[in-house]
Amino acid sequence: MKLDWDRRTCARRGHTTYAPDEPELRERLHARTALGDVWRCLRCGDFALGEPRGSGPAEDAPAVPRGKALRDLFILRLLAVERGLRGVFIVLAAWAVWQFSNSQDAVHRLFDENLTVFRPVANHFHYDVDHSPIVDTIRRTFDYRHSTLLIVAGALLVYALVEIVEAVGLWLARRWAEYLTVVATAAFLPLEIYELTEKVSWLKAATLVVNILAVLWIALSKRLFGLRGGRAAFEAERHSASLLEVEKAADAWIPTADPAAAAAAATAAAD
Structure with a gap:
């Protein structure tokens, strides 16, 4: 069963709703039901009862991590704890x-x-x-x-x-920390390899494997040192996701003319 990172995060932190100033987008993200106004979550796409957490122009909508970005943040925080x-x-x-x-x-x-x-x-x-x-x-x-x-x-x-x-x-998912982690970890890899040649142990071997995987994953997934397009591609990807956050959430929902269906969706989200 595939883990739904979006709903998992919303279950822990609550939904992230936003009311854009643009009338068309606002109507597509908002509905009125028998239970009250509902707004579509920018992270998981479900409806949430109550007032939106924020409002303003669509380009100022919060950049909410979703899907792969949430998974990457989870891995980064595991490395942070270690x-x-x-x-x-x-x-x-x-x-x-x-x-x-x-x-x-x-x-x-x-x-x-x-x-x-x-x-x-x-x-x-x-x-x-x-x-x-x-x-x-x-x-x-x-x-x-x-x-x-x-x-x-x-x-x-x-x-x-x-x-x-x-x-x-x-x-905190800071890019400078990703560079620091890759450089600092890679600098100690030769020493860890030398220690393994002196005396092999499961702990040393496991530590070496984890550090190598951490270096490769951070460098490739975060496009460090010019890999996969480098910083320009990373910033373009992040900037594009931020600008299209509201539009993507709106496009994922086709308004229904059936008030009962909208109320049922809002009730399910509230539960």
């Missing part, structure tokens, strides 16, 4: 590095004390703690200089800021 969550986790990682840099010696002593306690248990299960890759990695962090750890924390904060800015821009 970027936002990633940004929050990176901020937490930066805070942890900064805290560690300020108490490095104390953490080192605590680690050695707990490792001594844990060693007999590990030996019982034939696990060599002293030559464990995890333990070796942790010990190497204790050799890092305080200034180095501060640089790492600062770099993480910058990375987190980029992710959060991406998230806000994508949620």
Whole structure:
């Protein structure tokens, strides 16, 4: 079953109705029924009881996303949520590095004390703690200089800021955010590929696939970097849709001379 993005959105946000100043268009979008005046929704095309949400010249009608545009907005907002969550986790990682840099010696002593306690248990299960890759990695962090750890924390904060800015821009469907997302994501793809060559994991592979698909989808669907006609084609498509929004909604409806049918349609829309 095909998802009706228009009616799904109207069910959540309500209908978007508009009364154009042009008499012919106004008559085609408006009807009177036994229940009251009804106006045709610019998004889903259904009738809605009550006064229109806006009025004015047809060219000033709101540019209401419909169909494919709504689906694209939904995908962008999914990416925005993912970027936002990633940004929050990176901020937490930066805070942890900064805290560690300020108490490095104390953490080192605590680690050695707990490792001594844990060693007999590990030996019982034939696990060599002293030559464990995890333990070796942790010990190497204790050799890092305080200034180095501060640089790492600062770099993480910058990375987190980029992710959060991406998230806000994508949620608002800003074109600059789409460019930023493509450039920033593509810049880290070589590093992700290198990490896979070092050690393969399902998480790393899935992250790489998602990032590649995100780059391709945003670049192609939003016509970035001159693809599919570039910005001119994108703006022309958006501008055309905005100017024809009222006309399309009007053309989709043929007025009926049967008041009972109009009242039934209005009742169904109200339900």
